Amino acid sequence: MEIPGMPAVNLKQTLEWLRKELTEMQIQDQQLLLALRHLQSLLEELRAESTHWENTRPSRSTSPFRARLGSDSRGCQPVSRGLSQLLLGEESRRSSLP
Template sequence: MKTGDMPALNLGQTLEWLRKELIEMRAQDQRLLLTLRQLQSALEELRADSAHWDDVRSGGGASPIRIRAGSEGRGCRPHSSGRLIQLLPDADSRRSSLP
């Protein structure tokens, strides 16, 4: 009779493990979605800044370098790709587990 009970026990343990994995995967998907939305927002910001500087360059007026240096001197923070890197999840957060 032990052999008849073992598959049911193994199946129950396997199903429980699978439920836990699916719950963790759902949570990871939510975190990745949040990160994707933050990256999208940061990219839109960078595109807007890029379009602004393209307009300034094509406008002919003062040098974009001088204008930018002036805005930085007034406490405006320049945008950089460093912010995008901060939004990327760590490689350690990826899961790879087996039963």
């Protein structure tokens, strides 16, 4: 199928570019899905650990996480370089139109 005023070669190149972009988007979707599944498993582990600490500690006034981190600080585990790049979009490649 040819669009009037557009040579078949340009249409072919455009379709190839579009296929490539869609393939890259699928790969990015799969990477995001894997990252989300990993985060979900980490959250489940933290919930299990939290439940364990809640059930085994003698005093219920302070969370074990707050006790380790101090009552005023908000703790945050370091994010792996690959995950941080993924979340910040550093590995994301956006192509320009041909």
